[in-house]
Amino acid sequence: xxxxxxxxxxxxxxxxxxxxxxxxxxxxxxxxxxxxxxxxxxxxxxxxxxxxxxxxxxxxxxxxxxxxxxxxxxxxxxxxxxxxxxxxxxxxxxxxxxxxxxxxxxxxxxxxxxxxxxxxxxxxxxxxxxxxxxxxxxxxxxxxxxxxxxxxxxxxxxxxxxxxxxxxxxxxxxxxxxxxxxxxxxxxxxxxxxxxxxxxxxxxxxxxxxxxxxxxxxxxxxxxxxxxxxxxxxxxxxxxxxxxxxxxxxxxxxxxxxxxxxxxxxxxxxxxxxxxxxx
Amino acid sequence: xxxxxxxxxxxxxxxxxxxxxxxxxxxxxxxxxxxxxxxxxxxxxxxxxxxxxxxxxxxxxxxxxxxxxxxxxxxxxxxxxxxxxxxxxxxxxxxxxxxxxxxxxxxxxxxxxxxxxxxxxxxxxxxxxxxxxxxxxxxxxxxxxxxxxxxxxxxxxxxxxxxxxxxxxxxxxxxxxxxxxxxxx
Numbered sequence: 001x002x003x004x005x006x007x008x009x010x011x012x013x014x015x016x017x018x019x020x021x022x023x024x025x026x027x028x029x030x031x032x033x034x035x036x037x038x039x040x041x042x043x044x045x046x047x048x049x050x051x052x053x054x055x056x057x058x059x060x061x062x063x064x065x066x067x068x069x070x071x072x073x074x075x076x077x078x079x080x081x082x083x084x085x086x087x088x089x090x091x092x093x094x095x096x097x098x099x100x101x102x103x104x105x106x107x108x109x110x111x112x113x114x115x116x117x118x119x120x121x122x123x124x125x126x127x128x129x130x131x132x133x134x135x136x137x138x139x140x141x142x143x144x145x146x147x148x149x150x151x152x153x154x155x156x157x158x159x160x161x162x163x164x165x166x167x168x169x170x171x172x173x174x175x176x177x178x179x180x181x182x183x184x185x186x187x188x189x190x191x192x193x194x195x196x197x198x199x200x201x202x203x204x205x206x207x208x209x210x211x212x213x214x215x216x217x218x219x220x221x222x223x224x225x226x227x228x229x230x231x232x233x234x235x236x237x238x239x240x241x242x243x244x245x246x247x248x249x250x251x252x253x254x255x256x257x258x259x260x261x262x263x264x265x266x267x268x269x270x271x272x273x274x275x276x277x278x279x
Numbered sequence: 280x281x282x283x284x285x286x287x288x289x290x291x292x293x294x295x296x297x298x299x300x301x302x303x304x305x306x307x308x309x310x311x312x313x314x315x316x317x318x319x320x321x322x323x324x325x326x327x328x329x330x331x332x333x334x335x336x337x338x339x340x341x342x343x344x345x346x347x348x349x350x351x352x353x354x355x356x357x358x359x360x361x362x363x364x365x366x367x368x369x370x371x372x373x374x375x376x377x378x379x380x381x382x383x384x385x386x387x388x389x390x391x392x393x394x395x396x397x398x399x400x401x402x403x404x405x406x407x408x409x410x411x412x413x414x415x416x417x418x419x420x421x422x423x424x425x426x427x428x429x430x431x432x433x434x435x436x437x438x439x440x441x442x443x444x445x446x447x448x449x450x451x452x453x454x455x456x457x458x459x460x461x462x463x464x
Contacts, residue, residue: 058402185397
């Protein structure tokens with residue numbers, strides 16, 4: 001690849017990352033808006049109805065005025081798909097980080113990224129291992145940004161279950177929400193990873209948040225109904241909808257293992273994908 | 280839904296009539312304060328007239344003289360930091376997620392906790408005009424921003440008589456969970 005071409009591709013990846021970050025923090029995906037609309041229409045609790053009214057108005061105000069939905073603009077989790085002819089180089093990672101730095105100034109995003117121990121804020125939402133970048137092969141070069149807020153991330157859980165007690169997966173999911181109460185800004189979306197290894201299970205749970213939430217399998221619906229029976233409701237003030245959806249991703253695992261992870265997401269299940277044009 | 284009760288700062292005894300679950304619309308001045316501002320006020324005193332005032336648990340995004348995004352932060356972090364404000368005459372604490380029994384008791388006969396929808400930062404900003412700032416050295420998220428509200432839609436989370444909708448929801452969830460566990464056994 002010629003140097004000039006490489007440079008411009010770097011710029012295009014940075015620009016795509018910035019654009020995906022902007023879209024993600026201002027505009028909710030259509031499936032999330034649909035799920036919120038359906039839940040709002042069904043809600044019977046008067047306090048919860050008021051919360052839904054504020055949520056739906058907030059979505060409209062953010063879209064109209066081009067400002068972030070929430071002041072917690074999260075930390076950047078980025079998913080890349082790379083076509084077969086594109087080498088995976090450090091420059092590619094740098095380009096994504098550059099896009100996040102630009103987005104922090106231009107949108108603006110709240111600078112949230114700090115050193116884990118000194119708590120020093122880097123000021124631009126990048127740092128060691130941040131953005132968190134996940135790469136998969138694909139037909140096209142795409143950048144997906146999933147800004148993750150702290151309130152919901154902090155109540156997420158992982159466990160290594162006994163394979164003989166696999167019926168307790170549902171209980172673990174319900175228990176996670178019981179402990180979370182109103183802290184993750186419900187109505188939540190729960191991403192559930194089942195199987196894989198300790199690390200890949202958590203990654204599956206987060207990836208599950210990217211699936212369309214306005215459709216659920218029978219199993220996902222069962223988990224969602226069990227969570228909603230808790231009645232925690234929007235913002236923990238009671239109501240019919242505690243979870244908008246539960247989405248499950250599975251992977252094969254060791255015969256002696258059963259990892260289960262629940263990644264909790266607030267009602268603002270923000271993510272956006274932008275394709276990088278190659279020419 | 281019942282029509283919201285209109286409230287204006289400075290607040291007085293009208294807040295004592297509110298019940299947990301009532302919708303209100305608040306107009307007038309609020310002061311933002313998070314952990315650091317509370318600690319500073321405990322040390323150096325409250326830099327505004329606390330009589331009838333409202334404190335908003337919020338770390339906003341401010342650009343120039345404009346409030347860009349100003350949703351509530353988790354109030355529970357201020358559970359141990361709010362007594363001196365209520366003692367000084369503050370009538371309303373505003374935030375998300377509710378507060379504990381200590382604050383519920385401190386509010387009895389004196390004031391209320393008002394909840395605003397978490398994440399609804401753009402909506403909040405559309406009801407706000409920036410008036411000034413105190414403790415600016417604490418940084419954007421932790422400074423005390425003086426903000427003029429125009430009918431911000433809130434719900435009474437904790438009233439002045441011990442009513443608490445967060446506690447009610449928590450108790451119900453616990454009961455439902457026990458029932459669920461028994462069903463599994």
